[in-house]
Amino acid sequence: MSQFDQDEVFSPIDTQPTVPSRLKELNASLPMGVNFHLESVFPKTTGWGWKKSFKTRLKYIENTKEILQDSLHEGEEVLYISKGTRYSFLEYYFMGLWAMMINHTVFVLTNLRLVMIHSNSKGKPKKTLWMIYYSQIDKFKGTWNGMLNLKLKDGKKLSFTGFPKADRKTMPVIFQEALDRYRESGFNPETSQSLENLCTHCKDKVPKNEHDCDNCGATYWKPSELAWRSFIFPSWGDFLMGHTTIAILEMFGGIMTWMAFVVLLISGIQTSSPEDIIAAFVVVGIAHGIDAAITAHIAGKGLHPKKGPSQFETETAV
Numbered sequence: 001m002s003q004f005d006q007d008e009v010f011s012p013i014d015t016q017p018t019v020p021s022r023l024k025e026l027n028a029s030l031p032m033g034v035n036f037h038l039e040s041v042f043p044k045t046t047g048w049g050w051k052k053s054f055k056t057r058l059k060y061i062e063n064t065k066e067i068l069q070d071s072l073h074e075g076e077e078v079l080y081i082s083k084g085t086r087y088s089f090l091e092y093y094f095m096g097l098w099a100m101m102i103n104h105t106v107f108v109l110t111n112l113r114l115v116m117i118h119s120n121s122k123g124k125p126k127k128t129l130w131m132i133y134y135s136q137i138d139k140f141k142g143t144w145n146g147m148l149n150l151k152l153k154d155g156k157k158l159s160f161t162g163f164p165k166a167d168r169k170t171m172p173v174i175f176q177e178a179l180d181r182y183r184e185s186g187f188n189p190e191t192s193q194s195l196e197n198l199c200t201h202c203k204d205k206v207p208k209n210e211h212d213c214d215n216c217g218a219t220y221w222k223p224s225e226l227a228w229r230s231f232i233f234p235s236w237g238d239f240l241m242g243h244t245t246i247a248i249l250e251m252f253g254g255i256m257t258w259m260a261f262v263v264l265l266i267s268g269i270q271t272s273s274p275e276d277i278i279a280a281f282v283v284v285g286i287a288h289g290i291d292a293a294i295t296a297h298i299a300g301k302g303l304h305p306k307k308g309p310s311q312f313e314t315e316t317a318v
């Protein structure tokens, strides 16, 4: 007998608990000022694991409630919330599992768009935010192993993995419903790129290739600004992006390469062998060059705050 059959047998439709009754049971409340489509935000009200499923979602909602309150428009309704990890082949290639650490993303599907919030492994938001209008999604596919693949209108491809097991089935369904609904409505707002950056502070759109928010005056690091810092000293760019754990590891790498540089340089000068001097520059050039390239790549994926909104400049400027 499958899980589905068991659910049917033990919880006939007419006695199934509702989302509000379950929330009451858990003594939980939802934040003010945000609309939730309860049946899809909490798809599992019964059967094995409903409590865990509720609690996980309530935690994501609690953690992101300020962002949701600030960023959702009037009439916008949350259809679904979950957390996954953005997958990038390049990052896995160079960073291995460390890439997971910087790619946790809270997903919020609304009736208008997909809002993505960069987070830590527990779903606590960090500073980078994105959104994708459904009209910018060309193809969407959920795979058997829980990967979510998006092909966007401007050709960009995004892959996500690491969703809770329970979400692997429900999320694609809710996503597809949201896409279908948008197709009926024909809602197609103007965008500068399919995956649009949102301002950390005011949640307004910051258009492609721009690093200043026109709305609130906040500024963001340009990938090149972070890349040359990482070239001079690996980890500098990652510290500025708030990837502290990875930055500390890189820092040790940076100390090693600079030490190798000094040792080779001194020995080259002492023995007057140009090979050692060349080797010193090649070692640093290659090692730090790779670090700078990866930093630029990661930095280019979203906005990383440099200076807060201009009206609060005296408070936030360091």
Ligand SMILES: [Zn+2]
Residues within 6 Å of the ligand: 199, 200, 201, 202, 203, 204, 213, 214, 215, 216, 217, 218
């Ligand atoms: Zn702003």
